[in-house]
Amino acid sequence: MNTRAEKIAIVTGASSGIGKATAVALFANGWHVVFAGRRLERLEQAIVAATEAHLDQAGETAPLPRALAVQTDVTSEESVRNLFARTHSSFGRLDLLFNNAGISGQEVPVEDLSIEVWRSVIDTNLTGMFLCIQEAVRLMKHQTPRGGRIINNGSISAQVPRRNSIAYTATKHAVTGLTKSIALDCRDFDIACGQIDVGRIDSEIGAGASSATANPSSIPKLDTQLAAQAVLQMANLPIEANMLFTTLLPTKMPFVGRG
Template identity: 55%
Template sequence: MISSETTGGKVALVTGAGTGIGRAVALELLGRGYQVVLAGRRGELLEETKAAAGAASSRALAVPTDVSREDSVDALFERLQDAHGRLDVLFNNAGRGAPPVPIDELPVSVWRDVVDINLTGMFLCAQGAVRLMKRQSPKGGRIINNGSISAYSPRPMSIAYTATKHAVTGLTKAISLDCRQDNIACGQIDIGNAATDMTARMATGVLQADGSTRVEPRMDVGHVARAVANMAELPLDTNVQFMTIMASSMPFVGRG
């Protein structure tokens, strides 16, 4: 049994922590006093996130990780357990998109990579978190999966991303159901148009369902980071099952 007395505070793991939403959430949690493990494929970007934390960087541990590989995720959780002994919050965030091409032009290799990262990677990290949360003392913790507006409504020419994000919703529901008895809460945040490098193209115009190309509004990624942190800090007898946070005027309600 792993005791909470071996840690100096709440411990969070953020995947995809080298850029964008993952970086913003990691910095927010560090600012709130968490010990934060930073996971992502590119170690140099994780170090940039750590440096951006300033004085709080002493509470950040960068662990280069490919979430699509079981051995890499196993190594991540070994490092986390050795460093902190427990895990209170997993922000299951790592993901990727695909080129906006018609379904018949999408290479199967790209499809598989999107599925491996967005879905299998999220499963592997959730599995590692559940294994640790079930045996630590006190038992339990929280998993927050990064869904998307595309978990409900697709953009044109986004079949791989949309299919995986719909699947994440099923993953969230299954974890929430199956892990109740172990005091593990699981919720999902669905984000629309946070201002990151991934959404930079929206400032110049993106394809719409009617075939037109239009500029779309974006929102400060800091709002997303605070929303995730607020979900994380709820007591485990309370759960935000699904939250949608979006730029108010983006096309979602009535999309299509």
Template identity: 50%
Template sequence: MPDATASPAAARIALVTGAGSGIGRAVALALLADGWSVALSGRTPATLTETAEQASDARDRILVHATDVADPASVDALYAALRARFGRLDLLFNNAGISLAAAPDELSFADWSRVVSINLTGSFLCAQGAFRLMREQAPQGGRIINNGSISAHAPRPNSIAYTATKHAVTGLTRSLSLDGRRHGIACGQIDIGNALTPMAARMKGGVPQANGEMMPEPVMDVAEVARSVLFMASLPPDANVQTMTVMATNMPFVGRG
């Protein structure tokens, strides 16, 4: 294993989960463009490779590692590979997650368990691995940024599993922020609304509203999310953004929509 103290002072090491598409890909590419070394994690090797190929000039600063964040052994293997390649970790962007639409009385236990295992248990396992490494490394400390969601504040129709997990991620963030203080580990959360990714493209065509209507919703460039995460990541160790909300300006979230 490389000596953590051997890394150049300027080296910054990040891990991005869900890096094969959407927000995770945008954030990973922004970090690479800013000079970070980045471990790309996700379930599908092919999409992770596509992300890496979009930053081919930074290939020597990229680790690609397929991971099932809901599987403790898979997460352990991810951190073993990261430690072997980079020796330390300065930033975890805890982003992997899934969503599905179902009314509360129609949601199967299998689907509930799948969303909880990826969005909540997966976030915990990845944060736990980061916390361990950040606590042990020299110099000690680092930063964890959890991807919450607008749904950490208010639900969409038929989103009970997703919304419950995103509310729980807020508790995870606060606990990590408190417990990390003595070890120099900062933790914050970014709550994102209507960033234009392939998953959110349906927003422009119309999505269910609280009053039962279908309505198109404004979206924003996913690059603005990446820029926001990059700002949070760039703060010195003695400063932290505890919670940031970045959203399409006119989306129906604040007030009565």
């Protein structure tokens, strides 16, 4: 039986980038973490890194949290249901979903974007997030103590687009709608929902974005650890408080005004 002091998190897209860094940071902070992603081997490698980070941060005498790797395709309803069912059977509750899994698609002019790529980005970035939200809410509404927190990974493309990224931008704008809807619809059930919008970051999904600005070499990339620490700050708020939106970006990124 879990107590409120034991905190259980699911992180999707936990095999690399912001997802991996966040899952590691949560585990090092004492959370029990379910690492979800398509590549099981990389999830298991992430758990090894998380264990090392916890030992470095808490010391060898501190209790080691539990970690679980679950191979998951967020575009599959069955796969998502399996993820949450395994989480519930293993830990008995869920306190945090970091809804992070996503793909960037192709950076091409709108008239050249194939319908296959469009659907793939929609299925992963939007429908996948929706499916995970559904299952998280089902658990959080009916567990004791009731409630929990959902944090959606938006990207600054949820606010302004980069060039030739209509599919990615459309999904990320839609993620903002998901965040606002869940924050409204679920607050009476002690479920908080917030969103982090991260700018230029050193991760796999951001690797293809270097052509988005006139002088990309002049804009530094943020380390994924900074994004992870921002998510950790949101996650550790008392459930009575919610950080609805937060934006993290390099100071010299051309984002505000004309750049």
